[in-house]
Amino acid sequence: MMTSSKDLKRTANFFSREISRLVDRPLRLMEVCGTHTVAIFKSGIRQLLPLEVELVSGPGCPVCVTSNAYLDTAIAYSRQDDVIITTFGDMLRVPGSSSSLSVQKAKGADIRIVYSPLESLDIAAANTTKKVIFLAVGFETTAPTAAATVLAAADAGVDNFYVLSAHKLVPPALRALCSNDVHLDGLLLPGHVSAIIGEMPYQFLAGDFAVPAVIAGFEALDILQAVYMLVKQIAAGKAEIENQYRRIARSEGNPDACMVMKQVYEVEDTVWRGLGVISGSGLRVNGKYRRFDATSNLTVEVEPTVEPCGCLCGEVLRGVVKPVDCSLFGEACRPEQPIGSCMVSLEGACAAWYRYGSGRWPI
Ligand code: SF4
Structure with missing residues (x-):
């Protein structure tokens, strides 16, 4: 049954009134x-x-919390002649310590945007003299698909496909x-x-x-x-855990997706931008599938990490400050010229404040 806009408005007003009352x-x-x-x-x-x-x-x-060190590693790999980097598009413009993937691409690095990790396998099959490294960035939502890609690579005997994992829990x-x-x-x-x-x-x-x-x-x-x-x-x-989204998020989750993740990944400590190293919060390709793990198999020299001067992304991601509290917001740092990761991704808090207005920066 269709819900009319009048019903939606009535329901929104009900929640709004009740919240104010409580x-x-x-x-x-x-x-x-x-x-x-x-x-x-x-x-x-x-x-x-x-x-x-x-x-x-x-x-x-996920893009916002990915560390500079990870980006620097991806950028370093992209400088190698026999490497093709595959990545989701929003990683391209995130600034690393001294460059970004988009800058490297403009300089001639073979960096390709994919919409699914599985596309990386087709690229690997078509470029057998190259090493294809997929930048596996994301939370539990995207990790199962990346894990399934590793299983597919193992099944197909692909030996030039690698994962650079920044998956986080x-x-x-x-x-x-x-x-x-x-x-x-x-x-x-x-x-x-x-x-x-x-x-x-x-x-x-x-x-x-x-x-x-x-x-x-x-x-x-x-x-x-x-x-x-x-x-x-x-x-x-x-203080309870409630579920408003039962129509999609079942209380037991998706056991099949969790199983695929467990088959391919093991838990490790990892660095979150703004939160530092968090114990047991990252995923790396496990021993059985280690031959697909980029850092275990492909040597690369990575520059020392430098954080962008004046950027408060870490504090924004911890909820300590609002994007508008950063002195670079909307001036030196804008979506078309981002300084920190939170201004790059469409889901980044700084980008959202900038695009949709915060009072100080109207649309
Ligand atoms: S406005 Fe830019 S520099 Fe400031 S916290 Fe956000 S992303 Fe970082």
Whole structure:
């Protein structure tokens, strides 16, 4: 049955009124996921919330949290004549320590944009004298497809395909976030990641930190309802993991996708921009499939990492500051001339604040 725009408006007004009724003190709620950040800006949800409710962006944009050291490694590989780099498009313009993949591409490096990791296998098959390195960046949402590509490479006997993994796991990052001094009253959890891992991996938020959290979908009403569910928990003094996005994210997640991930990857400590090294938060190709792991098989000299001067991406990703608190925002740093990763990706908090307006920088 179709829902009329009048019904949608009525429902949005109901959530908005109820949130205002329940809130009796300032609340800091974090939307962990970059897709939520963009949806919140696009739909004008902030205007429907009382001033006491502050929504802050979190570390859920995979490109944003990928470290400079990883980028520098990818750039170093791209300088080798016998290497083809395959990557999703949004990695191209992220500045590394002294260059970016787009600059290297303009200089002649063979860097190709793919829309699925599997395309890398076709490229490898068509270029047998080259080493094809796929930049595997993303959370639990994209790791299963990259893992399936490794399995397909093994099945097909492809021996010139490699993965440079920067895959990251969201729950350990949330634990790290809650363990430091950032005050958060509640979390909106990423719907896509939750569709893979389910509800269980988040239980520590309620148990260890007494932080309520709600898995949320991506429509404006999904997000508004999830905020309402959070505010209701807070008003009742509860801290539970709830799921607003049951139509897609089942409580048990997607066991098949998790199985494929486990078949190919092992957990390792890894570096997050802004959060530093987080124990058990990264994925690397495991021993059985190590021949597909770029860093284990292909030597490369990587320049020392230099972080962009004045960039507050780390603080933005921890919810410590807003993008507009960075002195470079909108002046030296803009989407067409980004200094930090949060201004590059469409899901980056700085890019969202810039594109959709924050009061200080109207559209
Ligand atoms: S505005 Fe630019 S330089 Fe400042 S934190 Fe954001 S990405 Fe970094």
